[in-house]
Amino acid sequence: MRIVFFGPPGSGKGTQAERMSKRYNLHHLSTGLLLREEINNNSELGKRIRKIVESGHLVDDEIVNEEVFSKVKGYDRFLLDGYPRNLIQAEGLDDYLEKEKKPLSGAIFITIPDAEVIERLSGRLTCSQCGFTGKQPLQNPGDECPRCGTILVERNDDRMEVIEQRLVHYYNFTKHLEKYYHDRLLNIDGMGTVDQVTLRLEEALSIWE
Ligand SMILES: [Zn+2]
Known part of the structure; x- marks a missing residue:
């Protein structure tokens, strides 16, 4: 294959x-x-x-x-x-x-569908260290990554x-x-x-x- x-x-x-x-x-x-x-x-x-x-x-x-x-x-x-x-x-x-x-x-x-992509990606937060992704409001910018403790950020890529x-x-x-x-x-x-x-x-x- x-x-x-x-x-x-x-x-x-x-x-x-x-x-x-x-x-x-x-x-x-x-x-x-x-x-x-x-x-x-x-x-x-x-x-x-x-x-x-x-x-x-x-x-x-x-x-x-x-x-x-x-x-x-x-x-x-x-x-x-x-x-x-x-x-x-x-x-x-x-x-x-x-x-x-x-x-x-x-x-x-x-x-x-586009609407689903937007739903999935908007409000997403990423850990720059281990690649963990979280979603608001479960995780918020400034929270620590639950896996490695690094501060979570909203990547530029994930803005609407x-x-x-x-x-x-x-x-x-x-x-x-x-x-x-x-x-x-x-x-x-x-x-x-x-x-x-x-x-x-x-x-x-x-x-x-
Ligand atoms: Zn992490």
């Missing part, structure tokens, strides 16, 4: 990607983390990426592709999370996998205007990818509890097991 994984902010995509990787024994690549890791390691590629990021630009498709290909090389089973972001990357990935004779099984899109922007941004890039993957696409309902969504995904993904 080789899949790409999408979901709007607040859909629980990260958690579900992690669970599916464990459940189906997939090499899990989260590209946001990858690029940061590359920067931290101060590799040649990392230095190039740092320059681009510091200049306020987006890392270009060629570099992202290069990075992803180098990290999936040698793996027969993987899940890509946060990638591809556009058609150039999607086509690049298909070209690469075709050469490797390991075509992509399909694309997963977790779907969830920013949530709306993030949604617009998400649909702007995924609408093209949904078309591109139309013949190997699974839409998974993201409503309900985390465990319910996990069950839905497990069942849906079993076709590629």
Whole structure:
């Protein structure tokens, strides 16, 4: 099984990607983390990426592709999370996998209504130390994280205007990818509890097991 994984902010995509990787024994690549890791390691590629990021630009498709290909090389089973972001990357990935004779099984899109995303994300508080997320009024800004004691803050990302922007941004890039993957696409309902969504995904993904 080789899949790409999408979901709007607040859909629980990260958690579900992690669970599916464990459940189906997939090499899990989260590209946001990858690029940061590359920067931290101060590799040649990392230095190039740092320059681009510091200049306020987006890392270009060629570099992202290069990075992803180098990290999936040698793996027969993987899940890509946060990638591809556009058609150039999607086509690049298909070209690469075709050469490797390991075509992509399909694309997963977790779907969830905008109103639900806003409901889930607004008032959310995050621990910068351990990643715990709480919700007002159960937790309030300035409270200590119940797991590690760090002070909880509302991330800029979780403010209403920013949530709306993030949604617009998400649909702007995924609408093209949904078309591109139309013949190997699974839409998974993201409503309900985390465990319910996990069950839905497990069942849906079993076709590629
Ligand atoms: Zn914490």
